[in-house]
Amino acid sequence: ALRTLPHVTLSGGRLPQQGKLLGIPPDLVTELSRISDYVIVEADGSKGRPIKVHGDHEPVVPPSTTLFTVVVGADGLGKPLSPEWVFRFERAKDLLRGNLTPESLMELILRPEGLMKGKPPSARTFVFINKAERTEAFLLARRLSELLRREGMEGAIGRAFFNRKVMEVF
Known part of the structure; x- marks a missing residue:
């Protein structure tokens, strides 16, 4: 997806009753930062x-x-x-x-x-x-x-x- 789209949004899942997304593990953020220009994490x-x-x-x-x-x-x-x-x-x-x-x-x-x-x-x-x-x-x-x-x-x-x-x- 990173090769074909200008940006990608990623989450670790959903909490539908709260209307929120779950975060992803920090090690995955580190891995993503190696293959993309920017990674923005809402902490x-x-x-x-x-x-x-x-x-x-x-x-x-x-x-x-x-x-x-x-x-x-x-x-x-x-x-x-x-x-x-x-x-x-x-x-x-x-x-x-x-x-x-x-x-x-x-x-x-x-x-x-x-x-x-x-x-x-x-x-x-x-x-x-x-x-x-x-x-x-x-x-x-x-x-x-x-x-x-x-x-x-x-x-x-x-x-x-x-x-x-x-x-x-x-």
């Missing part, structure tokens, strides 16, 4: 919340990963630390203090057990701050991007998928 979800804290078993990151992408929702910035805004709120309470500020989210990104957990040392990091439609969300996202840039990280601020416009690259 975990956040149940629709803008901020997520990983479970003990997450994320499953293949050692062959070359670009590790962290995705956070700008619509969660400035909000209270609560289950409404954070997936795995109980774990987040141990890692974060107070509201979801750019500073606290930066701390969550950088902590070893935070959002870069499992990143192979050789992989480049890219942070995508999405859902920055509202002015307040965009300004808070820009503040987070400034903090990330100071740490030598790169990324982008964008809008929801249907809008498809990247607003700023850092």
